[in-house]
Amino acid sequence: MLKRVRESGSRPRLAGGRPWVELCAGTAALTFRSRGLMPPAVYLGSKKKYAAALLEILGEPEGECYLIDSGLWPAFYRAVQTYGGDAVADVAATVPMGKPGFMAIQRAPVPDDPVVRAAYFICLQQGAVLGKAVRIVEGRWKTAGYASLSPSAIRKGFRDRLNPPVLAEKVRALDGKLGGMHFITADVRTYEPIDNAVVFFDPPYLGKTGYGRMDPTRPEVVQIAYHWLDHGCDVAVSEGEPAIPGWNAIEVTKVTDKRRGKQKHEWLSVSWPLMIEVPEPRGSSARLGSTRLESRLVRTIPLSSLRRPR
């Protein structure tokens, strides 16, 4: 059992580990993966399929985890922490299956009760088209609509996206498992950095479907990344392209369709130098410094050699 200590300010730290931060955390897919947990619902831009590769580079979280997002996920996870996954799951399980359940929740005012609100949020998020972010605007739920199945998908045997009993079991599985995680509803453009943290920053992709008015611009992303670096942090920023001028960038791949061999790529810009051992034919090894790596070369290097130096 690690000993809890208090350092400057009111932020608790675990002795023996650097704080771990996800900025624009959404479902907190990386932190969850490191603990063998699964975010319970789909989410546009989730790092679920990149998580293993990203953890290979960043290393596993060793200290307290701070998961910061301006959307509705932090409040959902806080409800699970405070009232229990079972309480939230019990309410979610009562929602009618498929589109009728989705529409009934969406039409009604947003509930004040945090447990009911969390349960309804996760149902809407699971049912939303393409996993687009569910929001609350002027006291009403705002979604991209229900992810209805096409007639051919129904013929092929695909199931309705919103299946409350199945979803409820996924929420229940989080019960008592979210210790050491701080789910913070905040704007990353103004949140003060946590000194000496390991930071994974996953802003909305530039030019793609966004999450709302607070989405940071590219200059803001660069400014935030450097601001955390100035506080002694190791910072990694994921984007569809190398996003931070002057930093190394590593191309990371996820498999989207195993059967057809389809992949997607994104870039992780990292604030630390990459020192890579590249084996040479005669058994000796060459060292590559902190220059920007050619993506062609990066593709030939196992991710395990691109680890953040500790």
Ligand SMILES: C[S@@+](CC[C@H](N)C(=O)[O-])C[C@H]1O[C@@H](n2cnc3c(N)ncnc32)[C@H](O)[C@@H]1O
């Ligand atoms: C690409 S998604 C992150 C996905 C996340 N890594 C995951 O695995 O679920 C981008 C996130 O940025 C959040 N976001 C957008 N603007 C923000 C801001 N100003 N402050 C905090 N979070 C913000 C959105 O709510 C969204 O969850």
